[in-house]
Amino acid sequence: MLSYATLFASGLICIALALNAWRLIVGPTTPDRIIAVDTMYINSIALIILLGLYQGTTSYYESALLIALLGFVSTAAFCKYLLRGDIIE
Amino acid sequence: MTNILEIVVSFLLVLGAIIMLIGSIGLAKLPDYFTRLHAPTKASTLGVGCILIASMVYFSFDLGRLNLKEFLITMFLFITAPIAAHMLAKAGLQYKVKLKEDTYNKDLSAKAYLHKAPDED
Amino acid sequence: MSKKSKFVWFPTPYHSLLLWLVWQILHEFSRGHMVLGAVFAIVIPWIVAPLSEKEPVAKNPLKVLLYLLRLVQDIIVSNFEVAKRVLQSNRHLKPAFIAVPITISEPLPLTIFTSSVSLTPGTCSVELSDDKQWLYVHVLHLEDEQKLIAQIKQRYEAPIKEIFQC
Structure with missing residues (x-):
């Protein structure tokens, strides 16, 4: 039952990722694309955790943590770039 | 015991995935930038929280010891999500994105961009 | 030094x-x-x-815990409301900007307050005015402006002021 639930949840999250990719391509403005990337990294964290559950191993945890950390930093950097035209002031 | 555990974990997984899907649907279909900001930054945070807690519960019983690692990611996401949302909103104001036609109090966005009080000229 | x-x-x-x-x-x-x-x-x-600079410290840990519990409850309840709005048609949506008068001025309580407003879906804090008297909030679906402002002040601002005693 758990493996079916994992597969079903992975399917839903793949659809969510496809929707995000659509928003990333269509735009229409740069901030919209940043939101799309931001949502995409959150979705990919969930996908990695689901892969770990499906295979019964905890070793994917570190990659999920790294994506969470770097995703936030990259969102902040993109926004700073839009706000000031410069990343490091 | 394992049956109840499986049911609880499966329920949390599916619930989390559905919430995240709704967040992404919101990102795809809502009409303007600021409304699009709402759905993904929060719905996705709660959804990923559900999935991480499911994983935490499952591995705690599976390995037979307390496993709180996923809780750290959940906490981190809950702390950073509003900050990311705030920065995205500021970037949107700076970029002067188009607002939905019938947005109430549309002129407040110009005041917010200039950091002024609403009654100030 | x-x-x-x-x-x-x-x-x-x-x-x-x-x-x-x-x-x-x-x-x-x-x-x-x-x-x-x-x-x-x-x-x-x-x-x-x-x-680091000196920040105000929470005097009563019990109140912090109560506030966090209420915040989690609000996040869950209002997430389902936003989900309902997302799945409905766009035509019924009434997005709005509102200005909330605030009385908190220290950085840490202010950060916690704006984060709480952002985390509860349906509202998203956008910008502060320079004199830190007004918080601009974007609302996904506005029913009643005065009621929402009163709700934000009563549910989030008052407990934070009580916790940090500022």
């Missing part, structure tokens, strides 16, 4: 405890890491504490 202060073992006790706990969670509560985590939890605040 100018003022020579007395040596303190734990300049920031809550941060030390948090640091130790996070280290334990990352390393699964083994005995060696308990000692190593304790060393880090004691030494790092010595280095970092002089760099």
Whole structure:
């Protein structure tokens, strides 16, 4: 039952990722694309955790943590770039 | 015991995935930038929280010891999500994105961009 | 630098405890890491504490816990409301900007307040006015402006002011 639930949840999250990719391509403005990337990294964290559950191993945890950390930093950097035209002031 | 555990974990997984899907649907279909900001930054945070807690519960019983690692990611996401949302909103104001036609109090966005009080000229 | 202060073992006790706990969670509560985590939890605040500014401290931990519980409850309840709005047609949506008058001025309580407003879906804090008297909030679906402002002030601002006593 758990493996079916994992597969079903992975399917839903793949659809969510496809929707995000659509928003990333269509735009229409740069901030919209940043939101799309931001949502995409959150979705990919969930996908990695689901892969770990499906295979019964905890070793994917570190990659999920790294994506969470770097995703936030990259969102902040993109926004700073839009706000000031410069990343490091 | 394992049956109840499986049911609880499966329920949390599916619930989390559905919430995240709704967040992404919101990102795809809502009409303007600021409304699009709402759905993904929060719905996705709660959804990923559900999935991480499911994983935490499952591995705690599976390995037979307390496993709180996923809780750290959940906490981190809950702390950073509003900050990311705030920065995205500021970037949107700076970029002067188009607002939905019938947005109430549309002129407040110009005041917010200039950091002024609403009654100030 | 100018003022020579007395040596303190734990300049920031809550941060030390948090640091130790996070280290334990990352390393699964083994005995060696308990000692190593304790060393880090004691030494790092010595280095970092002089760099940070003095922030108001919560006087009553019980109230903080109650506030967090209420916040989690609000997040869950209002997430379902936003989900309902997302799945409905766009035509029924009434997005709005509102200006909320605020009376908090210290940085840390203000950050917690704006984050709480952002985390509860349906509202998203956008910008502060320069004199820190007004918070601009974007609302996904506005029913009643005055009611929403009163709700934000009563549910989030009042408890934070009570916790930090500012």
